[in-house]
Amino acid sequence: MYDQHTAEVPPAVPPARPAHEATTVERGSFCTARCSCGWSGPARRSRDRARKDAEDHRTATA
Numbered sequence: 001m002y003d004q005h006t007a008e009v010p011p012a013v014p015p016a017r018p019a020h021e022a023t024t025v026e027r028g029s030f031c032t033a034r035c036s037c038g039w040s041g042p043a044r045r046s047r048d049r050a051r052k053d054a055e056d057h058r059t060a061t062a
């Protein structure tokens, strides 16, 4: 009889999706998109643009 020692520890289930909470940060007259993952977008002169950067990042990493 074979004694199989193949008791592998099941891998921890990774989170389905890393949290990407992108926000816009205003710096002087510039606005930068920032994410909780550490990503930050380029400085924009318009907040709408920065928000778009944040949205693009979130969809690109989804």
Ligand SMILES: [Zn+2]
Pocket (backbone or CB within 6 Å): 019, 020, 021, 035, 036, 037, 038, 039, 057, 061
């Ligand atoms: Zn992110």
